[in-house]
Amino acid sequence: MKTLYRRTVVVAVMLALSISLSWTYASAAGKELKKFNVGYLASTGHTMYFIAKEKGYFEQEGLDVQLFLFTNSGEGLNAISAGKLDAGSFGTAPPLVFITKGVDVTIFGGQMSEGHGIVAKPEKVDQFRDLKNYAGKTIATVRLSTGDVVFRGGLHHAGVDWKKNVTIKELDSPGAVLEAIKKGSVDAGILWPPFLTLAEQQGLKVARRSGDVQPNHTCCRQSALTSRLKTNEADYIKFMRALIKAHAFYKTNQDETVDIASKYVKIDKAILKKDLYSGNLYISPDPEKAGVVSFWQNMNDAGYISSKEKIESHINTEIFRKALDQLIKEYPNEKDYKALKASFKA
Structure with missing residues (x-):
């Protein structure tokens, strides 16, 4: 339907x-x-x-x-x-x-x-501050979003093969990414404004901002x-x-x-x-x-x-x-x- x-x-x-x-x-x-x-x-x-x-x-x-x-x-x-x-x-x-x-x-x-970020539950957020820790994790994203590209690029430069060692779930919308993080069906997710701030209001934490991974990115x-x-x-x-x-x-x-x-x-x-x-x-x-x-x-x-x-x-x-x-x-x-x-x- x-x-x-x-x-x-x-x-x-x-x-x-x-x-x-x-x-x-x-x-x-x-x-x-x-x-x-x-x-x-x-x-x-x-x-x-x-x-x-x-x-x-x-x-x-x-x-x-x-x-x-x-x-x-x-x-x-x-x-x-x-x-x-x-x-x-x-x-x-x-x-x-x-x-x-x-x-x-x-x-x-x-x-x-800039403006994008990777978000996780409070009990998981610390492990996502270092991109090298993403191996073996499940990350939600909206394909073709800027943050999606920035963080995949960051993983590559950190020596993490995101194609082999990270499970990336591509969802239809930032709202769907936010819900997946809250439900625990993924370990973390990539969001952009205003969903990044909405996530914080709902008790989630921002682990890394896209500008930290690729400064001044368009x-x-x-x-x-x-x-x-x-x-x-x-x-x-x-x-x-x-x-x-x-x-x-x-x-x-x-x-x-x-x-x-x-x-x-x-x-x-x-x-x-x-x-x-x-x-x-x-x-x-x-x-x-x-x-x-x-x-x-x-x-x-x-x-x-x-x-x-x-x-x-x-x-x-x-x-x-x-x-x-x-x-x-x-x-x-x-x-x-x-x-x-x-x-x-x-």
């Missing part, structure tokens, strides 16, 4: 996406807005989307952005590759894996970095079909302008940011605020090309993928650069724009 329900929901979402791709509508001011379909996960890491939508930044840029919720990153990348989404933010691993399978996807912006990246980026570059520049505006808002309006995020991530606001501003999760629209290249190399080193593809050809930094330069010209005194420019590397 669950499978039938899931299929029904997916079909309904795809139908809605197909219909909305061909629509445009006029705003209250009479300006025609172009439909732009975007996929997201119910994660605090996707808060720039929520801010841009609720504060009207997408509309300011002439876009009618429709946000579509997905359960996991694999589903989201399938929708992108099928042409149902104009863009989406589904980790770093999923677009890279899809590229190895021949899907022509390009990363053109950022969303969040997570959700803005991804799209390469053909669409080439054909509709102006729309993607507008999209990134809206996200850059949202980032500036996020940096200076904590309480309202939490209120906005709570409309999309249905958990206690105190958890949201901790996730957004505790320093374990980093939000930025910068595509972070070097970070993506490093992530690609780590995936190959760990045996998660095997590809000689030059991943640089699937990273577009020009869209972000053009959007940021335009905004700096229009708002020369905006400190956040200047900070983004200072840290940006093409």
Whole structure:
């Protein structure tokens, strides 16, 4: 029955996406807005989307952005590759894996970095602080999640053969991973915001954070079909302008940011605020090309993928650069724009 329900929901979402791709509508001011379909996960890491939508930044840029919720990153990348989404933010691993399978996807912006962790019951947590102790253990994960790749890479570098000596259970959602840890059907599990903080609230403990295993690693990246980026570059520049505006808002309006995020991530606001501003999760629209290249190399080193593809050809930094330069010209005194420019590397 669950499978039938899931299929029904997916079909309904795809139908809605197909219909909305061909629509445009006029705003209250009479300006025609172009439909732009975007996929997201119910994660605090996707808060720039929520801010841009609720504060009207997408509309300011002439876009009618429709946000579509997905359960996991694999589903989201399938929708992108099928042409149902104009863009989406589904980790770093999923677009890279899809590229190895021949899907022509390009990363053109950022969303969040770090933020994942491995969680266990209090009586087991100490043994999972050292990656060498993972041999012989059962770990739950959501395949293609960023944390999944980071921890497999960490095990590889620690000398643990995760393919032979660790039992990895791939589940459909972070909620399923959390339940598996609580029930004791696995020894530990890999989670991301806000589920990491939810796990702590429910009595579980974080053994290691992903940033400790692979410092400054990228997570959700803005991804799209390469053909669409080439054909509709102006729309993607507008999209990134809206996200850059949202980032500036996020940096200076904590309480309202939490209120906005709570409309999309249905958990206690105190958890949201901790996730957004505790320093374990980093939000930025910068595509972070070097970070993506490093992530690609780590995936190959760990045996998660095997590809000689030059991943640089699937990273577009020009869209972000053009959007940021335009905004700096229009708002020369905006400190956040200047900070983004200072840290940006093409």
